[in-house]
Amino acid sequence: MSFNNLDTLYRQVIMDHYKNPRNRGSLSEEALTLEMNNPTCGDRIQLHLLIENDRVKEAKFEGEGCSISLASASMMTQAIKGQPVEDALKMSQYFSNMMLGKEQDQADLELGDIEALQGVAKFPARIKCATLAWKAMEKAVDQDSN
């Protein structure tokens, strides 16, 4: 059987993050916690961020969802950990452009595995799964700065 089309979505690295999520768990109470769900499908993520001196010191997540949403959360926490908040937000912008299929310059962002999710752009119904963790991060950072 050929799975060519599906293989562009479910790349090996995505499945690896889904099966072996990085940074799954919670953080101490002083960390920021933000829960976000996708009300149309039931995916739910709880994101914990420890921000010190405008830098993401720690990032962990809990929640339930499909392979794409959980792999995306795993990759995101890996990518933003240790990065300046400003870069984390730039990555989020990069990611959302990637979902729109826009050509863009990666500049000096350390994206880690997240580019493996590029294939999601071809599956419009799944974009919301991939962006859930990023939206949670943006909202958490926004709440922190207020």
Next chain:
Amino acid sequence: MDVKAIRADFPLLNQEVNGHPLVYLDSSATSQKPTQVIDAINQYYRLNNSNVHRGVHTIGTRATEQYEGARERVKQFIHAQYVEEVIFTRGTTTAINLVATSYGRANLTEGDEIVITQMEHHSNLIPWQQVAKATGATLKFIPLEDDGTVTLANVEKTITQATKIVAIAHVSNVLGTINPIKEIAEVAHRNGAIVVVDGAQGVPHMKVDVQALDCDFYAFSGHKMCAPTGIGVLYGKKVWLEQMEPIEFGGEMIDFVDLYDSTWKELPWKFEGGTPIISGAVGLAAAIDYLTVIGLDQIMTYEQQLTAYAIDQLEQIDGIDIYGPKKRAGLITFNLTDVHPHDTATVLDSEGIAVRAGHHCAQPLMKWLNVTATARASFYIYNTEDDVDRFVNGLKKAKEFFGDVF
């Protein structure tokens, strides 16, 4: 039932999706529309479009005749006693909200109970939550059996003299459970409560006789029964509708209007403020004609045969959970072990097979099932055994694909 001929009436089905002929298994979300319905709406706009109940010109009269003719067709279709018991709404949600807001707020007070179940669609849950909050009434739930049915013993136990409203789905959109409305209505009435039925998954698939069911209100949507979106029906017993206040005010629903006060038209128009959903009603009438020619009993039998055929095959697959009772309407909610329903649905979609994945607007029921989401295949008059075979093969492929990557 000549399914081949029926399929030919649905132009949308005749297309390829992702390189495969479309298999549409999401009719519980919305059904496809036959040419007869599309043409009826088209013809209405081409020949008879006008506002109704006003003016004296000829096409206005034609539009009014079509609109009110549709009401008469609905009355016959659901066996209502009076035509004014048929209120056109935007859909099931609007219909239930009308009962909850108008009847509920006027008749409930602190200490009263509203009895529902945990299998309700959000549209038959949240309006009651809101009424409970506004009036001080409490919500009570009839417990579900392990297979997702309700027993009359539990109905008897839950409904008390304090119960004023019992609201329940005719057919569960997740479990396919067909609830014993007539028996529940008997218990409710004995305790002085009224019964509101969410018929969204009932009317499209089975003969509904509101007088035989003896329900007080029955709500349904056109778009799940071959009619367009944006048209639905609230049936209510005249005795209740007459004492209820409108919840939308404006043109069309008034009798006399003065600077400081106004009076309402009689039933059913007092509940239809604003220019009504005329083309929707025309489409609904055409859909009723279409389904009536096929025969609702035949539709029900056919869907149950197809569902049994599907379940037989699904049970051969290792690692599949099927939710709901044995005796069920034409839908199957399921999960593949270790594969999230979104992922299952994406694999099926890549094979041209459309199923629903998610919580199906029934989050409390997902909690009861102890899952976060499920996939659902639902059948209608145009589905075939070939569709089921393609679906089963698609699931095998999903299992193989996710088996490979893990």
